[in-house]
Amino acid sequence: MQPLSAESQAILERLRRLRSADAATHGGRVLSYVYDSGLAELDDLATEAMRLVQPVNGLDPTVFPSVATLEREVVGFARTVLHGDDDTVGTVTSGGTESCMLAVKTARDVWAAAQISGDPATQPMLGLRPRVIAPSTVHAAFHKAAHYFGLDLDLVPVDAEGRVNVADLVARFGPDVALVVVSAPSYPFGTLDPIEEVASAAARYGIPCHVDACIGGFALAWWGDLPPWDLAVPGVTSISADLHKYGYAPKGASVLLQRDRDRQRQQFFATARWPGYPVVNPTLLGSKSAGALAAAWAIVQRLGSDGFADLVASCRRSTEQLHTLIDGTVGLRVVGSPTGPLIAVESDTSASKRSRVDPHHWADRVAELGFTLQMQPGFTQSNGFALPRTTHLTITPVTERMLPELSAALTRAADDVRGKAPANPRFAVQVLRLSGALGRELTADKAFALLTRFGIGASASTDDASTPLPSKMAPLMALVEQLPAEFAERLLIEVLARQAEPASS
Numbered sequence: 001m002q003p004l005s006a007e008s009q010a011i012l013e014r015l016r017r018l019r020s021a022d023a024a025t026h027g028g029r030v031l032s033y034v035y036d037s038g039l040a041e042l043d044d045l046a047t048e049a050m051r052l053v054q055p056v057n058g059l060d061p062t063v064f065p066s067v068a069t070l071e072r073e074v075v076g077f078a079r080t081v082l083h084g085d086d087d088t089v090g091t092v093t094s095g096g097t098e099s100c101m102l103a104v105k106t107a108r109d110v111w112a113a114a115q116i117s118g119d120p121a122t123q124p125m126l127g128l129r130p131r132v133i134a135p136s137t138v139h140a141a142f143h144k145a146a147h148y149f150g151l152d153l154d155l156v157p158v159d160a161e162g163r164v165n166v167a168d169l170v171a172r173f174g175p176d177v178a179l180v181v182v183s184a185p186s187y188p189f190g191t192l193d194p195i196e197e198v199a200s201a202a203a204r205y206g207i208p209c210h211v212d213a214c215i216g217g218f219a220l221a222w223w224g225d226l227p228p229w230d231l232a233v234p235g236v237t238s239i240s241a242d243l244h245k246y247g248y249a250p251k252g253a254s255v256l257l258q259r260d261r262d263r264q265r266q267q268f269f270a271t272a273r274w275p276g277y278p279v280v281n282p283t284l285l286g287s288k289s290a291g292a293l294a295a296a297w298a299i300v301q302r303l304g305s306d307g308f309a310d311l312v313a314s315c316r317r318s319t320e321q322l323h324t325l326i327d328g329t330v331g332l333r334v335v336g337s338p339t340g341p342l343i344a345v346e347s348d349t350s351a352s353k354r355s356r357v358d359p360h361h362w363a364d365r366v367a368e369l370g371f372t373l374q375m376q377p378g379f380t381q382s383n384g385f386a387l388p389r390t391t392h393l394t395i396t397p398v399t400e401r402m403l404p405e406l407s408a409a410l411t412r413a414a415d416d417v418r419g420k421a422p423a424n425p426r427f428a429v430q431v432l433r434l435s436g437a438l439g440r441e442l443t444a445d446k447a448f449a450l451l452t453r454f455g456i457g458a459s460a461s462t463d464d465a466s467t468p469l470p471s472k473m474a475p476l477m478a479l480v481e482q483l484p485a486e487f488a489e490r491l492l493i494e495v496l497a498r499q500a501e502p503a504s505s
């Protein structure tokens with residue numbers, strides 16, 4: 001590579017400055033979003049692999065056959081570790097959301113094809129919207145998929161430990177159900193859903209079953225002593241597992257495996273009905289980078305099954321230690337019995353009010369002590385049963401070397417906020433209600449004005465800093481809990497949209 005000109009160097013210098021304001025992607029200080037193997041060589045290997053395919057267009061593997069080889073080998077690896085057979089085929093997608101969306105799109109099209117070709121007695125189904133059934137802990141990607149592809153999402157409430165009752169789920173089966181989704185494990189609480197029971201009941205009804213192993217797939221495969229949860233389970237028709245989570249690849253890579261070829265062909269979109277090149281796409285994008293695929297491929301080759309097993313063993317040791325530490329902390333407890341390298345922490349309501357720890361105040365205090373945890377708002381399910389607000393920890397291999405410092409921060413933060421009452425924005429919500437704002441459609445300017453009143457995004461973006469968020473997030477989360485969902489969603493859209501708006505000239 002030629003040395004860069006001074007102009008190019010200055011551009012990169014600015015990028016470095018911008019990057020320095022980001023959360024740390026390495027070193028185990030951020031316990032969500034990033035998955036650090038702790039092996040610096042893996043990152044260098046990924047960088048070099050991405051550079052090698054940088055100019056390639058992943059759209060057309062017949063023109064760039066390297067893309068087909070990389071995808072074939074990654075799918076082959078995933079198929080082996082997730083117990084698929086020779087009839088299991090797959091695709092590398094841009095991420096978990098795309099894998100989940102494609103699983104739903106496939107199920108919708110398989111269902112629709114069956115309505116058309118089936119017995120005339122089922123024809124009335126043509127007028128119905130197909131339905132997806134899942135426990136209410138299913139990842140939001142399925143909300144998005146149902147919304148984008150025109151299906152109804154039927155969420156089955158879970159109990160206080162995050163478990164779904166199989167009978168409740170099966171009771172909702174019917175001819176309009178295109179897919180049932182279970183998680184291995186669920187993101188919010190790390191619950192391993194009853195996959196064998198659900199998949200076998202679904203198979204009896206002829207309903208396909210997707211296992212969302214986006215977060216857990218490449219960790220549970222080496223976790224040890226688990227009931228079958230992947231394609232080893234009869235009745236599981238597809239499974240998603242993210243390479244950019246516990247596959248340690250840079251963002252932009254996930255695998256979707258489908259149990260048989262005919263089913264997977266419904267995932268594709270093809271058209272020869274326009275004057276341009278014939279389009280054949282297995283995924284949502286057209287032209288696409290092969291960068292994350294190449295990086296994921298290189299990492300999979302380098303680690304092999306044994307390398308994954310070592311990294312997962314480290315995650316498991318750290319997870320068990322943190323679980324024990326949190327359950328031993330007065331005022332906090334881990335939700336349910338999580339499986340895999342993630343845990344959710346709630347306030348221990350069996351403790352007296354004075355010794356309870358609000359998980360969001362705790363997370364805010366932990367942040368001041370140098371570690372970023374993820375807040376999850378409380379959520380009331382369709383049956384009225386409320387799931388508590390929690391704080392989420394995603395444990396990665398690098399966590400192990402941070403355990404002493406992390407454990408000290410978690411304990412100290414709990415001591416510092418123990419007894420502090422949870423944030424209560426009832427007053428702000430009341431003001432909104434009385435002003436009539438809750439009933440009205442919000443324009444972008446009105447939404448922004450409200451956010452400014454709450455002290456969020458008050459100043460225009462400057463050159464190097466985006467719209468400010470409050471330093472403490474607990475009050476914001478409490479607001480999300482108490483506002484009507486559509487209203488909160490509209491405000492959240494405004495926060496994000498403003499981040500990318502150029503400053504007014």
Ligand SMILES: *Cc1c(COP(=O)(O)O)cnc(C)c1O
Pocket residue numbers: 095096097098100139141183185186187212213214215216242254
């Ligand atoms: C992360 C995740 C997804 C969505 O994946 P993205 O890669 O963020 O698009 C879906 N399901 C589960 C269980 C996840 O943890």
